[in-house]
Amino acid sequence: MVHQLDDADLAALKDESARARELDRAHVFHSWSAQRLIDPPTIARAQGSMVIDGEGQQFLDFSSQLVNTNIGHQHPAVVAAIKDQADVLCTISPATVNAARSEAARLITERTPAGLDHVFFTNGGADANEHAIRMARLHTGRTKVLSRYRSYHGGTQTAVNVTGDPRRWENETGESGIVHFFGPFLYRSEFHATTEAEETERALQHLRRTIELEGPKTVAAIILESIPGTAGIMMPSPEYMQGVRALCDEFGIVLIADEVMAGFGRSGKWFAFEHFDIVPDLITFAKGVNSGYVPLGGVVINEAIYETFAERVYPGGLTYSGHPLACAAAVATINAMADEGMIEHAAHIGETIIGPRLRQIAENSKHVGEVRGTGAFWAIELVWDKESKEPLAPYGGGSSEVASVVAALKEHGVIPFNNYHRLHVVPPINISEEDLERGLGVFEKVLTDLDFSR
Template sequence: MTIQSERTTPAIDLDAAKRAYELDRKHVFHSWSAQAKLNPMTITATDGCYVWDGEGNRLLDFSSQMVNTNIGHQHPKVVAAIAEQAAKLCTVAPAHVNDARSEAARLIAERTPGELNQVFFTNGGADANEHAVRMARLHTGRRKVLSRYRSYHGGTDTAVNLTGDPRRWPNDYGDAGVVHFFGPFLYRSRFHATTQEQECERALDHLEETIRMEGPSQIAAIILETIPGTAGIMIPPPGYLRGVREICDRYGIVFIADEVMAGFGRSGKWFAIEHGDDEQGPIVPDLLTFAKGVNSGYVPLGGVAISPHIAATFAETPYPGGLTYSGHPLATAAAVATINAMADEGMVENAARIGAEVIGPELERIAQRHPSVGEVRGAGVFWAVELVKDSETREPLAPYGASSDAMNKVIAECKSRGMLPFANFNRIHVCPPCTISDDEAREGLAILDAALEVADAAL
């Protein structure tokens, strides 16, 4: 059986969708999941800001999948670039120069802050963070790395130990050389702060005290998501990223900015670290990691942008690391097309405008209407709606590290009304593509508004 969507394309083969689901449940092992409890959604087609499920239903993609399809689905320029590259050069060993990788590196270096002019390509964000930490350790001759609680840096061994959320717990044996600290998060402040200024000052004091207690001469790097993503989209208060940069300079510590989720337009700027720029100028990390939005996940790609003084460490001494698919031509061709499309079509500017004029104001109105909403926060097309059982105590609607019946009902209500949300613990994240229109954004927010009646009823 084949049906035609209300947007006239694409045609959906429901029999093929059913077979795909059956084969998935028989043969596919899913990540982060108890396999016997899964009932995954089948996606049969995508277009722009929409996806179609295995029953032919159209849903507005307010998740951008894994917060990575920044240019939306099936962008014709990127699809064409992948096809053109495949016809010319499908794959080549990373030791050889190829024009797609060279041009992708140039375009990325043009947009990173400061002089992060060399790029080491990886297959995704986790291995980008793995290699950034390896570079920092080799550069400094130190081992310890500091990362914040409420963070996510990837699922590989070092990256998952860097992570500051419960996904680390089953993988953490305390021997990874990682020390966690609390970052600024005024809504759930660990520093008894009542203003953003207090939160910033006390969080920086806490970080520096942690460094002193752990031994500055033992610490290779501090790694921070410039805006923590999966952990809750907590925008750093003014002055925090500048303060981290100054602390790193004071103790000779490498500053790694994790832009895997926040980068390439997601926050309304090419890189989220730009939100911290001030009268002193841009904040420049020593290493900047990226993935996801660099080519919207059309082909797996990540990387590390490297400052000159880190790169100099490996000018005469070989860097001991590499990947078979580093700078894969299909992936980097997709990156070239993605970055050019983002620039030509003003997608970063659109994300900033939509966030400031549509998503932010409407979420504030939603927060005023719903007692289950404790806080909304974000920038660009990168927002979190914090759901609570009690606005006074701020008890979350789902416990840290888990879901709840009420949260599951809210998610199901969103889907039944035609919107695919991104949810984590007690939060709904509003993360549509940077290409979303005003009308599409309002469509998704209206669905969220209606679905939150379910959360209100659970109070």
Template sequence: MTTASPSPAAPDPQRGAAVKAADRAHVFHSWSAQELIDPLAVAGAEGSWFWDYDGNRYLDFASQLVNTNIGHQHPKVVAAIQEQAGRLATLAPGFAVDVRSEAARLIAELTPGDLDKVFFTNGGAEAVENAVRMARLHTGRHKVLSAYRSYHGATAAAINLTGDPRRWPSDTGAAGVVHFWGPCAYRSAFHAADEAQECERALAHLADVIAFEGPQTIAAIVLETVVGTAGVLIPPAGYLAGVRELCDRYGIVFVLDEVMAGFGRTGRWFAADHWGVVPDLLTFAKGVNSGYVPLGGVAISEKIAATFATRAYPGGLTYSGHPLACAAAVATITAMREERIVEHAAEIGERVLGPGLREIAERHPCVGEVRGLGVFWALDLVKDKETREPLVPYNAAGADNAPMADFAAACKRRGLWPFVNMNRTHVVPPCTITEAEAKEGLAVLDEALSAADAHCR
């Protein structure tokens, strides 16, 4: 990638103040106490950058919500949306539309195995919601298993599947969801000595959960191929294959959630490609068109598609396969192929981000572990490298979260927009980030981590 660094327009603080005032008067923000937030008024974005009305530029090391895989304002995607809007802006999902069919064909061409049918949704949570519904109808069973370290979305079934604390306020406790511990060698629930032992014990634990819950009651196991928001956790070799074997043994539908990990984020089109595992259902969103127009979906295996060959699938969305969203997907996938963006993500991770982050870890007492693939990395921040005590308590808020807040503020003062969650900072820039931009971001991280070091013992 050789994209030049963009230059924002002339500062316009008065316009920025008006934008923020309108936001504060009328916009109700997600996951927020409304009177305690101060949203940044953004004036524009391009490539790996965005900027405010005061002229401050930020290198987007969060890809917004880990979704602008192709970067901001990619001209080919913008042009495709404009062209589609001028030709056919919208049409109900029951019609055959050229751009919808082409988006489905391209996605099916990329997904592993026989996942050749695509049910379109508006985003990732709805994709998970419908995957669970398909699994329950296909098997005639009701229970669904998912990991504690996970995030699957905020709709009814998806939030119950979620393992992180965002589930708690909406947990019905009666949704048929059972949580289990997935592998995480750095913070092992199984007292494992290494990755191989972590894999073996995690699979034994899952087999026990299946046995005690009753295999005949379990419709699906839902896993993020690489756990995203809950820590960028790379599964140990053999784990996903072991889950696939357990699902096959008991007739359980295996669902891989690739909403965050898919479409180049890990340096492959799908994270499952790293391990050669084929699920029965695969959910996607985010990177499919970098969020330029909301789009998600479920890629469906032949076996599950056959269940609904002559039996109606009882689900649908007004905007399923929206022409503007599908046009953005077609343009995104085409550009990623033509510009070798997935290959670039793999290379920048292997040659720049991975080595750079490991060097940073050696210099900072607050960095306990570095893990990742492609442009999907996390630094696990600790008070003590020996004990691995997290820098802040689990689900910390207020004063308890001060060390992470100090670190995030230090990043932003230096022109870097970080992705921070609990005691971790994730390094998740666009797949198109240049080597120079990646090194610039790493240098800022290096400086900003001194703010976290101050809280170490």
């Protein structure tokens, strides 16, 4: 819990927050929003799994903001590392060497499979995916990139075009080099499958035919979120991911594992692709690498692609690539995750607390169609009824019913992650069992009491 504020501190916080809100509404242009139609909350303080709003009210953060504060808010080791780095070197050109960047690269590649030993640092996940795709195209001499529907890869130009959710639509330029395909999702199968084995087999056949009909020698890369995040935390089978790896090997295609949301402990492993016993060619990361304390992302590069640019200039870069403050935060974050057993904790709470509790909620709620996930990475499908599986809000939109569920959770002191008809349970991976049980108790009360009719 955040410490209770005394009357003087609370009054100062309210004054500060009122001023911040006034300036925000006057000057700040918010992402993914119709500017006059939004009423953004003011967050004034945070600590661990808790945030405190502009009125002094405390909330359990079951969203990890945008599923990025994996180690929670204000972790003292990371805050101290940023302060210490600021005393030594705030910023320097990426063309130079700095100790924080070098150590961050070492710690990251210590946790990737053998042969993935080089890191290109970016400012976040979208530009990590942009550069991974650029690398794949230059390495192969091919243009096309395949990505699945129900995916999200970022808001920059190429990243949003390879995205497979409705945020792509108004940004799409019809680029001929991007092709979407259906991935496995048994609960809403596109392949009329009735078992996971059927779904896997048919999804792989669909992907094979897509490659064949697009022309294998035109396809540079397949980019996949190892476990799709914002799109719904649909867990693929190991056989599916291994089948994708085999198709890439067969046709000389680069496999890009987008680990921006699922990586760095979120799934109960350092990287989500570890669940499937595969090795990608490129790994993109951001978010959890330093919990977003200072913006950072990157691409981990295998030896073959590294060799392409060993004596050939890579035509790309960023002013803040490997920024010292961001990399110092990454070093402290990775060390804290390892020293405090956070990855193991995420796996434990997913298996013994979150999964069983959500399955119990699904059994007792008429409007929960399915729950799925791993580690601290879970989705709840809200439906009108379990037989039809009709979403409680349309794909790509919202509904008053889902809005009322979100409002009820907040009223009881929990901030959820909501996307269309889904709620995601994505607290910090180091959340205490006490806070976790308390938050899940709120989900249970709200979701089991639901009774919508038309």
